[in-house]
Amino acid sequence: MRASDVDRDRVAAILREHTAQGRITVDEFNERLEQVYASKTYGELARVTADLPEVDLRAQPARIPAPSPAPAGLHPGMKGAWGAWASAVAVTSVIWLLTDFGGYFWPMWVAGPWGALLLVSTIFGGKK
Template sequence: MANSPEMRASDADRDRVAAILREHTAQGRITMDEFNERLEQLYKSKTYGELARLTSDLPDVDLRHLPVKAGSSVPDKKGMHSGMAAAWSAWAAASGINWVIWLIVSITAGDLIYPWPLWVMGPWGVILLVSTVFGGNNQAKES
């Protein structure tokens, strides 16, 4: 069945269009300002027709036959979106660095000081946890 312009687009479809826009920007067909404007519109788009309008003035664009790149928003084997996995990695790295700093300061002070890294990792971790549990893998929620 052919995709009609009114049919809803998926996150994978948006990722394909983003790849097309990046390629045409790299080739000099569109400027960085145009790229940023189109990218903003891209993530607001809901249908194939809206996606097609973003690439209508660019050559050789067929949205149905483009592969999704490896780092796309498709969930990995564990079911976690790659962006969410990256957010958890950043949280873990920042938390680890803060705890190491706290430990060094405590050792050099000769006494355990107030565990201030909890204020860094706590709220951030709660937000990530809620996003992971209740956010699901949908990145394009309706407004």
């Protein structure tokens, strides 16, 4: 019976899995892969993997790296926002100290609303 491209790709995936598990070398893999794509029938495909154990690709765990656990603390973007807020408050406070120390503390209008918005975003914002 004639094999399709999908059948050849499935056998190639099986060979990749056997190579990853160390059953065949990279050179053997390349030789067998050439045989796979030259195969026209199921019998020829079966001969390529006859000396290898059965592999069910659906049962294999995905080789996608697991996401790293979220680091404790703030999201990097939120850290940047707090850093910008702190810088702006520091600059306006220095200007206030140099120009009107002891007078009306106008930097509160920079620090207060912006800080309140950041605080709400930090507490109720999502992880990303």
